[in-house]
Amino acid sequence: MKIIDILDTKNMSLSFEVFPPKKESTFESVVAATEEIAACHPAFMSVTYGAGGGTSRYTMEIAKNIKDKYNVPTLAHLTCVSSSRDMVHQKIQEMKEMGIVNVMALRGDLTPELEKTDPSTWDYKHATELVRELKEAGDFCVGAACYPEVHPDSVNQKDDLTHIKEKVEAGADFLTTQMVFDNNLFFNFMYKIREIGVTVPIIPGIMPITNANQVERAIKLSGSFMPQRFKSLVDYFGNDPDAMKQAGIAYATDQIIDLYANGITNVHVYSMNKPDVAKAIMDNLSNILGKDFNR
Numbered sequence: 001m002k003i004i005d006i007l008d009t010k011n012m013s014l015s016f017e018v019f020p021p022k023k024e025s026t027f028e029s030v031v032a033a034t035e036e037i038a039a040c041h042p043a044f045m046s047v048t049y050g051a052g053g054g055t056s057r058y059t060m061e062i063a064k065n066i067k068d069k070y071n072v073p074t075l076a077h078l079t080c081v082s083s084s085r086d087m088v089h090q091k092i093q094e095m096k097e098m099g100i101v102n103v104m105a106l107r108g109d110l111t112p113e114l115e116k117t118d119p120s121t122w123d124y125k126h127a128t129e130l131v132r133e134l135k136e137a138g139d140f141c142v143g144a145a146c147y148p149e150v151h152p153d154s155v156n157q158k159d160d161l162t163h164i165k166e167k168v169e170a171g172a173d174f175l176t177t178q179m180v181f182d183n184n185l186f187f188n189f190m191y192k193i194r195e196i197g198v199t200v201p202i203i204p205g206i207m208p209i210t211n212a213n214q215v216e217r218a219i220k221l222s223g224s225f226m227p228q229r230f231k232s233l234v235d236y237f238g239n240d241p242d243a244m245k246q247a248g249i250a251y252a253t254d255q256i257i258d259l260y261a262n263g264i265t266n267v268h269v270y271s272m273n274k275p276d277v278a279k280a281i282m283d284n285l286s287n288i289l290g291k292d293f294n295r
Contacts, residue, residue: 001073002141003102004173006043007201007266013043014256014285015075015203016271016278020047020058027058034062036275038070040282043266046104046176049077056091064098075143076100078134079108080124088123088130092137104143105130105172126163128170135171144172146202148180148189149225157192165198174200176268179207182227183258204259207270208252208277210245212238249277253284 006013016037021030038045047063049056056078063074076095080088095103107127119125127144134140144167147160154160164175175198180186186204193202209215212234215226233251237244256267271278 002173003044003073003075003143004141004201006073007174007203010265012260013266014282015044015046015266015268016040016042017046017048017205017268018062018271018273020049020062030058030273031062031065033273033275034066035070037271037273037278038066038072040275040279041070041072042278042282044073044075044102046075046268047077049079049106049108060091060094060098060100063100067099073102074100075102075104077104077106078130079106080127080130081108081122082111082114083124085123088133089137092134095140096138101139102141102143103134104145104176105134105167106145126166128163128166131167131170131172141173142171143174143176144168145178146175146189146193147178148185149178161192161196161198164193165196168198168200172200174203176203177205179205179224179270181207181224181230181255183255183262185225186259186264187262201266203266203268204264205268205270206252206255206259208248208281209234210248210274210277211241212244245277249280249284253281256281256285 018034018037021027034045034047045066047059047066049059059076063076066072067074078088078091105127107124107130114122124130131142131144134142144164146164150157150160151163154163168175177186177189183204190202209230215234230251233247234244237247252269256269259267269278269281271281
């Protein structure tokens with residue numbers, strides 16, 4: 001099933017993100033975790049792609065397993081900046097053979113080795129190029145990323161919004177945001193992106209912070225603004241792992257409820273490989289909204 005068809009419905013949906021193992025020795029444990037999340041029957045699950053494509057084989061294997069075994073639509077990530085054109089085309093062919101129809105087209109992080117080279121020698125510089133090639137290569141539903149708080153490489157938000165619009169014009173069917181901890185920033189972004197004529201579905205990304213050590217990493221990865229309300233939560237519960245976990249799940253649940261209440265029907269959770277966190281959020285939403293996600 002194509003994700004755009006899920007997003008086009010008026011029903012509320014919740015999706016989760018998982019990541020492949022960095023080494024083969026942990027493959028089975030990662031598969032088990034992703035299957036536990038899939039057993040909750042989310043709207044779809046996305047599977048990330050390591051920097052430089054180092055975990056690409058696992059990405060597709062996990063995506064295919066979830067799709068085939070649990071009938072949960074999957075979104076396989078594909079990055080391009082660290083890859084040759086031939087390598088990307090090979091991955092596209094592999095996805096076709098595996099029956100993967102949903103792809104998240106990303107530029108990807110610059111590796112230290114790549115940063116030392118001349119950008120003019122790269123086969124890909126922007127995700128827009130990958131979006132266009134995926135659309136030309138087959139009947140893919142293509143997602144792309146957006147940053148409500150401005151992409152770190154953009155000069156300003158106006159420049160960033162222009163690049164987002166280019167990805168949509170190249171064929172992106174929907175957009176998913178980087179993690180957001182303040183819903184007001186997302187609502188403000190939605191106003192600006194709609195104002196320039198971007199009408200595709202935009203899914204807010206929510207990251208449940210379940211231990212204090214995640215905060216620094218989350219800021220480093222996304223540059224996300226941490227509201228004082230969230231900082232106070234971490235300050236108070238951060239030294240108690242059990243309390244912090246429950247507080248982080250509660251904060252994420254509250255964000256999702258607020259998004260639904262304000263007309264946002266699709267939410268993506270960066271649950272990573274934590275079935276207990278995914279299940280807790282789904283249970284919270286089932287009880288509060290009266291909607292049984294675990295159908």
